[in-house]
Amino acid sequence: MKKKPLILVTNDDGITAPGLRTLIRIMKKIGEVVVVAPDKPQSAMGHAITVNSTLYCTPYNTGETHKEFSCSGTPADCVKLAVREILPRTPDICVSGINHGSNSSINVIYSGTMSAAVEAGIEGIPAIGFSLCDYSWDANFEPVESLVETITREALANGIPKGVVLNVNFPDLPDSGIKGIKVCRQAKANWVEEFDKRTNPMGKDYYWLTGKFVNLDKGEDTDEWALEHGYASVVPVQFDLTAHHSIQDLNTWNLND
């Protein structure tokens, strides 16, 4: 019999998040699970890492057979610590999530969930970030469980292309409401921020960041289109950020006169 795959599970909502608990349960059907997750919510942390302060990493006892560790750092820190200090060998796959809230389109760049997956990808480990388009703590993950399992098993069977990690988002739909899975490109959509300016009890102004998501990209090959039309979206994400198509253009500039 083939050896069970070693699966690193992490997230950005913190080790107590129901989305993480769901992901652990699914992954235990597929392989040997080790969890290294932040000890507190780390949403919107982007690809932050901890370089100027210390990191704590403590066993987290759930009474179950698999091992869990709670880490004081960011999602990217969790992956680095797991790979270098905690896991007995390089994991066969790293899964992050299931995030409470969307990481589609431009949100991938702010996402702690995806930063963990990207960090694993940089380390050469196949990686997937999963997100459900429901921000509530008591979101219902049940309708997406079999899809998470299918995508993970396919990734293990086929291998994820080198230099690529998967960004998977699920629409917030009831059982049997999800029509299928679509491979997509990231929609060219973004947030239009509005700052809610207030005055604190000491008379000093402060702001809350708010905003609305605006999608002007009408393409039917985008993650936003898929999600709006009842499909789960799978976007291959790369971490070589070079805009190769612009190099020729920039070489026409007078930079070396």
Next chain:
Amino acid sequence: MKKKPLILVTNDDGITAPGLRTLIRIMKKIGEVVVVAPDKPQSAMGHAITVNSTLYCTPYNTGETHKEFSCSGTPADCVKLAVREILPRTPDICVSGINHGSNSSINVIYSGTMSAAVEAGIEGIPAIGFSLCDYSWDANFEPVESLVETITREALANGIPKGVVLNVNFPDLPDSGIKGIKVCRQAKANWVEEFDKRTNPMGKDYYWLTGKFVNLDKGEDTDEWALEHGYASVVPVQFDLTAHHSIQDLNTWNLND
């Protein structure tokens, strides 16, 4: 006479950093400058934004004619606040830096300096991040001043392609040591972490993240090659992270059986 360009200046080392002071001085030769920078160092913050706490933004008095603001948030927060709350109109360009330390190769993904530039790019504003390969607080920025000016003026004259921001790195060389400016791709290099495990006075283990940078990419078109050979590197960076070349491959998976 043409109106002076409005230039937003920010960084990730904080409003007191000598690299920022140098950048402000250069930009005042080119246009009207407004500074919105973090009130403390925000290195390695990646593309973090502040969604679960409040933001303060306070005028910072330097006695000079241009306006400066000190912000409690991340570099990306600074750009959002500047664009929505502080600037009288959309700036003609956003420059970030000059960072104390390299942001070449994979470092772009962890970089607060570049996250500010990328945030501006997402907002449709031409943007450049500048970094000097010297981490020290008293780094000598004088040798790169004219290059920063040249690149900024060329960006204003030619326009930066839509969806692209520039990641500029300078080698740490004395006057006249820099051979020129090269447009490059991001080298496929990465950090190999080592955690320095210690025990605190209360007997609890903790870690410091350390590591060494490993570049196995021998291409002569990379930013690492340019910097090692005495050139400044300019890498066009994109924030559409879709790995378009992988979509076809993923469409062969059995996702919808």
